[in-house]
Amino acid sequence: MDRIGSYVTMLGNTPAILISSSGRKRFGQKLEHSLESAGMEPRFTEFGGECSHEEIDRQVAALKHLSIDCLIAVGGGKCIDACKCIAARLQIPVVNCPTLASTDAPCSAVSVIYTASGRFKDVEFFSSNPALVVIDTEVIARAPLRYLLAGMADTLATGYEATTCFNNSNARSMLGGKITLAAAAIAKLSTDTIYNHATKAIESVKCSSVNQSLEHIVEANTLLSGIGFESGGLAAAHAIATALTTIPHVDENFLHGEMVALGLLTQLVLESNTAEYDRVSELFIQLGLPITFSQLSLSLDNTSDLEQIANVACSLDFMANEPFSINPEKISNAMLEVERLGRNPA
Numbered sequence: 371m372d373r374i375g376s377y378v379t380m381l382g383n384t385p386a387i388l389i390s391s392s393g394r395k396r397f398g399q400k401l402e403h404s405l406e407s408a409g410m411e412p413r414f415t416e417f418g419g420e421c422s423h424e425e426i427d428r429q430v431a432a433l434k435h436l437s438i439d440c441l442i443a444v445g446g447g448k449c450i451d452a453c454k455c456i457a458a459r460l461q462i463p464v465v466n467c468p469t470l471a472s473t474d475a476p477c478s479a480v481s482v483i484y485t486a487s488g489r490f491k492d493v494e495f496f497s498s499n500p501a502l503v504v505i506d507t508e509v510i511a512r513a514p515l516r517y518l519l520a521g522m523a524d525t526l527a528t529g530y531e532a533t534t535c536f537n538n539s540n541a542r543s544m545l546g547g548k549i550t551l552a553a554a555a556i557a558k559l560s561t562d563t564i565y566n567h568a569t570k571a572i573e574s575v576k577c578s579s580v581n582q583s584l585e586h587i588v589e590a591n592t593l594l595s596g597i598g599f600e601s602g603g604l605a606a607a608h609a610i611a612t613a614l615t616t617i618p619h620v621d622e623n624f625l626h627g628e629m630v631a632l633g634l635l636t637q638l639v640l641e642s643n644t645a646e647y648d649r650v651s652e653l654f655i656q657l658g659l660p661i662t663f664s665q666l667s668l669s670l671d672n673t674s675d676l677e678q679i680a681n682v683a684c685s686l687d688f689m690a691n692e693p694f695s696i697n698p699e700k701i702s703n704a705m706l707e708v709e710r711l712g713r714n715p716a
């Protein structure tokens with residue numbers, strides 16, 4: 371982050387920074403110093419907290435007469451997603467500087483848009499990926515561990531979902547293409563990096579210092595998983611995770627990656643892949659990630675919630691990338707099986 375000015379000069383001289391008020395308190399001086407040292411006069415614009423059409427329109431109206439030549443997002447997933455939408459409307463390049471490694475949103479050309487009250491609304495695709503993604507691993511090492519763990523669950527799923535898509539000639543990536551060897555290999559590397567480096571990266575965050583494993587995990591969570599999901603395709607894991615966001619108390623209290631954790635376990639049960647279910651659940655237990663829906667405060671005894679999740683998941687395109695015919699009953703049975711297995715680990 372100290373060097374962001376020297377990177378941004380490649381894109382222009384008049385950047386604006388989209389950042390929350392708390393983010394500005396933490397990082398404002400450092401950003402200002404770096405950009406000013408590179409001969410720029412940055413403008414700050416305060417992010418309201420939600421990636422909604424209201425917030426995007428408000429920012430576009432405030433920025434469009436300022437002749438800024440790039441927009442820098444400094445913050446979490448919603449700030450980054452909002453930045454992509456605002457910059458697309460202003461037709462200027464995006465620089466993402468995530469302060470958490472909790473999702474694979476920063477490198478992608480996709481944003482998830484919510485209503486002003488935080489409900490999922492729609493997904494917007496852009497004609498190009500962000501121009502630059504800058505991550506300061508020292509910032510990630512000092513962020514709460516829960517975010518890094520959620521990012522690891524999201525990344526672990528990437529390789530499994532891309533493998534499912536790669537092996538199914540009818541499956542398609544986010545942009546409707548077939549899965550290339552490159553995308554499948556990068557997605558697999560995302561997953562392998564979590565297996566190989568998760569434990570050491572956690573030690574790194576626990577002592578707020580940066581080791582090589584944390585560097586690898588940050589690359590996996592952000593770059594590899596970003597390319598892996600966008601070009602490698604999504605499957606049941608993200609269909610279930612998206613469906614879980616329709617249950618308000620789950621959506622409000624849990625992170626995307628925590629929902630993907632349960633989505634991935636459900637995908638492996640649906641695919642009857644017992645060996646990989648065991649491997650994933652063992653890792654989740656070891657890392658402190660959830661393995662039952664009740665750990666997401668969701669009781670599957672509530673049949674209306676269960677039916678709603680199964681119906682929504684079944685209707686999503688990602689689910690159609692699975693190589694078998696699917697219906698809501700199969701999905702709810704797999705979720706019940708995940709709950710049963712998670713409560714009685716081997």
Ligand SMILES: [Zn+2]
Binds near residue numbers: 473474630
């Ligand atoms: Zn994800």
